[in-house]
Amino acid sequence: MMSNKGQILAVDDTPANLKVISEILRNAGYAVSTAIDGERAIKRLQHYQPDLILLDISMPGIDGFETCRRLKADRNTSHIPVIFLTALSDTVNKVKGLELGGVDYITKPFEQAELLARIKVHIDLKKAQLQLIQESKLSMLGELVARIAHEINNPMTFIYTNINYAAQYHEELIHLLELYEAQFPTPSQEIEDWREEIDLSFLKQDYLQLLESMRLGAERIKGIVVSLRSFAKLDEAEWKLSNLHEGLKDTLMLLSYRLQGNSCREAVKVVKNYGELPLVYCNPAQLNQVFMSLLMNAIEAIDEKHSNSAAAAEEAILECPQIVISTASEIVDGKNLACIHVADNGIGIPETIQAQIFEQFFTTKSTGKGTGLGLAIAKQIVTEKHEGTITYTSELGKGTKFTIAIPIDRKNLS
Secondary structure (H helix, E strand, O other): OOOOOOEEEEEOOOHHHHHHHHHHHHHOOOEEEEEOOHHHHHHHOOOOOOOEEEEOOOOOOOOHHHHHHHHHHOOOOOOOOEEEEEOOOOHHHHHHHHHOOOOEEEEOOOOHHHHHHHHHHHHHHHHHHHHHHHHHHHHHHHHHHHHHHHHHHHHHHHHHHHHHHHHHHHHHHHHHHHHHHHHOOOOOHHHHHHHHHHOHHHHHHHHHHHHHHHHHHHHHHHHHHHHHHHHHOOOOOOOEEEOHHHHHHHHHHHOHHHHOOOOOOOOOEEEEEEOOOOOEEEOHHHHHHHHHHHHHHHHHHHHHHHHOOHHHHHHHHOOOOEEEEEEEEEEEOOEEEEEEEEEEOOOOOOHHHHHHOOOOOOOOOOOOOOOOOHHHHHHHHHHHHOOOEEEEEEEOOOEEEEEEEEEOOOOOOO
């Protein structure tokens, strides 16, 4: 099983050095990969993203400085901390390495304790950065939701309340009209012409239906406001016993506009295979963020499949775009787990990038369309905050299925 302490790529052109470094790191609980030169390291990083890179400077081909420069120029690897590990100890080389984006510089021969201490510091910093981003996003989300809910709720309440008065006034005006018709059964030609022009009998019926449609629309908006507040769990304690089905419902309500049909596909069908789930002790706002990330990815995968090419679109027409959400409580290794499965029949994940999808800042979207944080934060919320697991299976062209499993009866979380 891959270590939870972190994954490290060691790059050195001396096999003996790689053997010593690998042994030290593995004994300390790290997962280690190696490369014997800069070109191989860059090629390996196309399909694998470690938490940290140990990089020698003096190597054949492109040296460590050039390797670091290329890594920092690539948005998919620019965030990975690089520690230079080299016999070059002069100040000029140290400054050059740091200017190129290295986070630290360790001189050979190194002390084992120093190497491990510096690695731990930078991996911890990377995790702390992700946590700060997640907490910042949650904080901004809460503030945004509170503002939107407040701005929408006040005018919506005004509209919803006045619809009732409008219906009452309509009934009174119709009653008055009926009294006039009873008192004056033979109206003037001008009144008769106007009655026909406006189709009075239709107007009497349609006006009530119009008000009812407005009432239903207002109720839907009020429901969205409630879902917004519930999604962010405003005014609630962070950790509590929570109904995960309610969180899924609120998330789907907020994504209803994305599930509607568009120019490339029909509406996405959401199938709910919900089992019996007890209340789960969790942070509902954080798990709602996970649900949002997985469902958004599912919708985007479906959209990509249906708009990818003419041939793909023709094939996609044969199947209904669909997301299946399944829930169940399961006992695994003696633990009571709440399991949530989110499966789509979208484009699927290419095998070449499957190992990277949970990596911080990794994204396949074009610049400005994705931060590469959604799944990384989702993994942190599930695995670190809730001590659960998040796994997936995917087949290119067929779809992807994510599975979240978190303990049901875990208590005293911080």
